Amino acid sequence: MDGLEITDVSSCDLSGRQDHRVPGEPMLRVRGLTRIYGRECPDCVPRTGPEAGSNICPGCGSVVACAGVSFDLYAGEILGVVGESGSGKSTLVQCLYFDSAVTAGEAYLRNYREGAVNILGSSAQEQRHIRHHLMGMVYQKPHQGLRLDCTAGGNIAEKLLAAEFFHVGRIRERASELLLRTEVPLERMDHLPRHFSGGMQQRVQIAKALANSPPLVFLDEVTTGLDVSVQARVLDLIRHLHRELGLAMVVVSHDLGVIRLLTDCTLVMKTGRVVEAGLTDQILGDPQHPYTQLLVSSLL
Amino acid sequence: MPDKQAVRPGYNFAFLDEQTKKEIRRRILKAVAVPGYQVPFASRELPIAQGWGTGGLQLTLALVGPGDVVKVIDQGSDDVVNAVNIRRLLLQTTGVKTTEDTGAATLIQTRHRIPEERLREEQALVFQVPYPEPLRRVEPSEVKTREMHAEADYSRLWVFLYEDIVRWREITIGAQYPVLVNGRYVMDPSPIPRWDIPKLHMAANLNLFGAGREKRIYAVPPYTRVEPLAFEDHQFRVESFDGKHCAVCGSTASFLDELIDDHTGARRHTCSDVAYCAKRHQLLSENGPGAGRQTGNETGGGA
Numbered sequence: 001m002d003g004l005e006i007t008d009v010s011s012c013d014l015s016g017r018q019d020h021r022v023p024g025e026p027m028l029r030v031r032g033l034t035r036i037y038g039r040e041c042p043d044c045v046p047r048t049g050p051e052a053g054s055n056i057c058p059g060c061g062s063v064v065a066c067a068g069v070s071f072d073l074y075a076g077e078i079l080g081v082v083g084e085s086g087s088g089k090s091t092l093v094q095c096l097y098f099d100s101a102v103t104a105g106e107a108y109l110r111n112y113r114e115g116a117v118n119i120l121g122s123s124a125q126e127q128r129h130i131r132h133h134l135m136g137m138v139y140q141k142p143h144q145g146l147r148l149d150c151t152a153g154g155n156i157a158e159k160l161l162a163a164e165f166f167h168v169g170r171i172r173e174r175a176s177e178l179l180l181r182t183e184v185p186l187e188r189m190d191h192l193p194r195h196f197s198g199g200m201q202q203r204v205q206i207a208k209a210l211a212n213s214p215p216l217v218f219l220d221e222v223t224t225g226l227d228v229s230v231q232a233r234v235l236d237l238i239r240h241l242h243r244e245l246g247l248a249m250v251v252v253s254h255d256l257g258v259i260r261l262l263t264d265c266t267l268v269m270k271t272g273r274v275v276e277a278g279l280t281d282q283i284l285g286d287p288q289h290p291y292t293q294l295l296v297s298s299l300l
Numbered sequence: 301m302p303d304k305q306a307v308r309p310g311y312n313f314a315f316l317d318e319q320t321k322k323e324i325r326r327r328i329l330k331a332v333a334v335p336g337y338q339v340p341f342a343s344r345e346l347p348i349a350q351g352w353g354t355g356g357l358q359l360t361l362a363l364v365g366p367g368d369v370v371k372v373i374d375q376g377s378d379d380v381v382n383a384v385n386i387r388r389l390l391l392q393t394t395g396v397k398t399t400e401d402t403g404a405a406t407l408i409q410t411r412h413r414i415p416e417e418r419l420r421e422e423q424a425l426v427f428q429v430p431y432p433e434p435l436r437r438v439e440p441s442e443v444k445t446r447e448m449h450a451e452a453d454y455s456r457l458w459v460f461l462y463e464d465i466v467r468w469r470e471i472t473i474g475a476q477y478p479v480l481v482n483g484r485y486v487m488d489p490s491p492i493p494r495w496d497i498p499k500l501h502m503a504a505n506l507n508l509f510g511a512g513r514e515k516r517i518y519a520v521p522p523y524t525r526v527e528p529l530a531f532e533d534h535q536f537r538v539e540s541f542d543g544k545h546c547a548v549c550g551s552t553a554s555f556l557d558e559l560i561d562d563h564t565g566a567r568r569h570t571c572s573d574v575a576y577c578a579k580r581h582q583l584l585s586e587n588g589p590g591a592g593r594q595t596g597n598e599t600g601g602g603a
Contacts, residue, residue: 125451132455150459157462162455167532168465190466 026072033105038062065091080263088272132162136209140221142201148194159211178207199230307395315393324362331519336481354512356428371405376413376572414496416576419505429511434488500526549580
């Protein structure tokens with residue numbers, strides 16, 4: 001589908017916004033990210049998408065989880081990715097966090113080799129390095145991001161140890177600092193997250209993701225599955241952390257409320273494609289694509 | 301020269317066929333070339349059961365030549381059943397000279413100890429290894445551990461050590477303490493006590509490790525860095541025998557075993573390395589007290 005070559009997408013230069021970003025170069029540039037599950041055929045991409053109404057290729061039966069996704073993310077900016085279940089939102093962040101390999105596409109991270117290297121094509125070692133030093137990820141389910149049989153402190157330590165931080169005293173200092181910030185009682189630092197409530201597990205996961213003060217954090221449906229009051233606190237926490245630390249974030253959610261509350265710019269995805277992109281206020285206030293209009297109008 | 305009388309007829313020299321020995325030697329070369337890396341090999345059936353030192357024995361059989369002098373020890377002793385049987389097998393299939401004197405041996409097969417006497421460049425030490433994978437404590441899958449080694453991803457092992465310190469205020473691993481070899485691979489040094497770990501660091505001799513059941517060979521070549529994993533604020537420590545000495549030779553600079561008398565319940569300590577103890581004992585009785593004065597040089601891990 002044309003019109004998906006959105007290159008100036010999320011350069012949402014709202015003037016007068018106080019933040020930490022360096023003007024000019026984006027911190028993360030993603031171009032044409034595509035992930036296809038199954039045998040591929042040349043028709044996979046043309047025969048799927050919003051027009052076809054499906055992401056399953058009629059020719060070969062492969063699933064086109066996402067295709068041709070491009071965006072720019074600037075330092076200190078929050079990008080929302082919204083869409084229904086199966087629209088490829090999670091696949092997008094999993095590919096960017098190297099949990100899943102990409103079929104095609106490129107991504108450049110300004111903090112890694114001056115943004116000259118396509119990180120999606122790097123070796124597994126390099127990707128591990130990038131992941132541990134420059135990225136954080138908060139998954140929808142705490143057990144995906146935490147080792148439930150290691151203590152909360154141990155979970156945070158893992159991230160620090162992966163970044164070669166070999167001092168128990170300082171690890172514990174940093175872990176306390178993070179747990180304090182994410183409102184996890186310090187007495188529980190040496191307890192197993194398995195015994196924590198869902199909301200607290202999620203906060204430990206956020207603490208772990210932030211352990212190395214990464215400039216870029218991915219949040220995949222972080223509030224799904226939490227009750228409303230806990231949701232509000234987690235969102236509050238994320239907003240605080242963003243303001244204090246000036247992180248760039250990619251927030252995946254099917255909840256427009258979350259998107260409205262957190263993000264500067266938004267990508268709307270449907271059947272693996274970006275159907276609309278731009279400033280969040282604009283998209284929610286004046287949706288252009290029929291699917292976005294449907295989404296916004298069905299917001300309670 | 302080999303003792304022709306001792307050799308049983310009908311066996312190839314050193315039991316294994318020449319092709320097998322060749323294969324094992326090739327694996328050894330690879331292991332030496334990549335210090336600490338576990339090289340897979342086709343472990344053969346032997347006349348002793350797996351778990352009784354078949355890995356070490358295959359290395360010894362592949363390396364031993366007619367001119368070698370072999371020593372076999374089990375937990376520091378030459379006279380324990382495992383050591384005696386392996387020595388006998390070697391003798392009956394090769395006829396080579398055997399010895400209990402560490403200094404006189406060219407090839408030493410050991411289970412769970414490194415001799416107290418410092419080894420020289422021309423000597424090789426062969427370890428029997430039960431579990432070659434240091435990451436097994438944290439990851440059950442072999443596919444995953446190999447990936448972790450390939451990417452030098454040891455953070456989970458570090459978390460294990462961190463949690464140990466949090467729980468017990470120190471790392472509780474007694475034997476089999478994980479070490480980083482040549483700054484690259486984390487290696488299981490076989491279940492030697494912590495006391496022996498410093499002896500591996502920049503050792504003059506070749507150290508070879510064989511795991512028969514797990515089918516792995518790895519090596520620490522001479523003069524290679526071997527560093528126990530430790531935190532900046534929790535340094536590695538060896539066992540302390542403060543105020544204790546060997547009841548036989550009086551040594552205060554060797555790894556001691558505690559013996560409890562069944563009848564009186566009295567406790568005493570003796571050297572775990574029996575040959576070392578006997579040598580010192582003899583020196584003392586020949587030359588009087590003072591002759592066996594210890595400089596602490598014999599052991600790498602004295603302090």
